Amino acid sequence: QVQLVESGGGLGQPGGSLRLSCAASGFVFGRYAMSWYRQAPGNEREFVARISSAGGVTNYADSVKGRFTISRSNAESTVDLQMNSLKPEDTAVYYCRVVGLGDYWGQGTQVTVSS
Numbered sequence: 001q002v003q004l005v006e007s008g009g010g011l012g013q014p015g016g017s018l019r020l021s022c023a024a025s026g027f028v029f030g031r032y033a034m035s036w037y038r039q040a041p042g043n044e045r046e047f048v049a050r051i052s053s054a055g056g057v058t059n060y061a062d063s064v065k066g067r068f069t070i071s072r073s074n075a076e077s078t079v080d081l082q083m084n085s086l087k088p089e090d091t092a093v094y095y096c097r098v099v100g101l102g103d104y105w106g107q108g109t110q111v112t113v114s115s
Contacts (some may be wrong), residue, residue, distance in 0.1 A: 002025075002026040002027050002101065002102070002104040003024070003025045004096050004097070004098070004104060004105065005022065005023045005106055006020060006022050006095060006108055007020070007021050007022075007023070007109055008021050008109060009093075009094060009110045009111045009112075010110075010112070011112050011113075011114065012086045012112070012113045014087060014114075014115055015086060016113075017082070017083060017084045017085075017086065018086065018111060019080060019083070020036070020080060020081040020094055020109055021079075021080050021081075022034070022078060022079045022080070022081075022096030022106065023077065024077045024079070024098070025077060027098065027101060029074055029077040030054075030074035031053055032098050032100060032101055033050060033052050033100070034050070034051055034070075034072060034096060034097070034098060035047065035048070035049065035050040035051075035098075035099055036048040036049045036050075036070060036079075036081045036095070036096055036097075037094070037095045037096075037097055038092035038093065038095070038111075039092055039095070039108075040091060040092040040093075043092075048060070048064055048068065048081070048094070049061065049064065049070040049081060050070070050099065051070045051071065051072050051079065053074075054074075055072050055074070058070050063089075064083075064090075067084050067085045067086075068082065068084070069084075070082075083111070088113050088114060089113075090111060090113050091111060092110075092111060093110050093111070094109050094110075094111055095108045
């Protein structure tokens with residue numbers, strides 16, 4: 001079955017960096033686009049970034065454009081999110097998702113940005 005395991009969250013300082021990773025299994029990873037979403041307390045889950053199946057096309061939410069970079073390794077079935085210039089409003093649980101393969105979500109990884 002489809003499994004998505006996020007890791008790499010933690011406490012980051014404003015202006016600092018964190019790198020998240022998502023390990024995927026149970027499907028042909030290289031055939032699907034992948035996305036990152038996040039959910040802050042009291043808010044709905046929101047789109048953060050998306051990368052095409054081959055990695056050549058990326059899209060970002062306006063709130064993270066220029067600060068976050070999504071990348072993937074089809075050889076390792078992983079998708080990463082490099083987060084730079086962190087802001088307190090980036091605090092959320094971050095999830096990866098397969099695009100177009102049903103409603104599968106991992107357990108998420110907590111990111112807290114605070115001084």
